[in-house]
Amino acid sequence: MNFDFDVAGEVRFLQMSKLGDLRFEAYESSKIYKDQTNKWHDAIIVKKYIGLGDLILLFNSKVKVFPGKLRSRWSGPFKVMGISPYGAFELWSDEEEGTFKVNRQRVKRYYEGDDKGPIEVLYLREPFPKEETS
Incomplete structure (x- = not known):
């Protein structure tokens, strides 16, 4: 070959x-x-638009150490007292004296609920009638 x-x-x-x-x-x-x-x-x-005077919630990463199903990892609300050009927020709370700074990634806006009075309950199906015993 x-x-x-x-x-x-x-x-x-x-x-x-x-x-x-x-x-x-x-x-x-x-x-x-x-x-x-x-x-x-x-x-x-969705962009987060947070301004001075807005109320925000702060993410508490230490809660992971203490597990609990129903325990919220968000604390607050806190009031925004200042915003730095690089995204740090200066927060103030009634419970704590003075202000403290946190990173923008640890906050989310707090929306207060509107109190519209009692809630009306509407059943989609009538409950079963009670049997009369004689």
């Missing part, structure tokens, strides 16, 4: 060329997918 090294070299070069094309197509496909995912994610993000 006699091998032609020139023909084998050309075949190998074509295979490497196809492999490079496949790699490039995979890269482009991945880039398009990431761009679409980023657009979708950015569209559903």
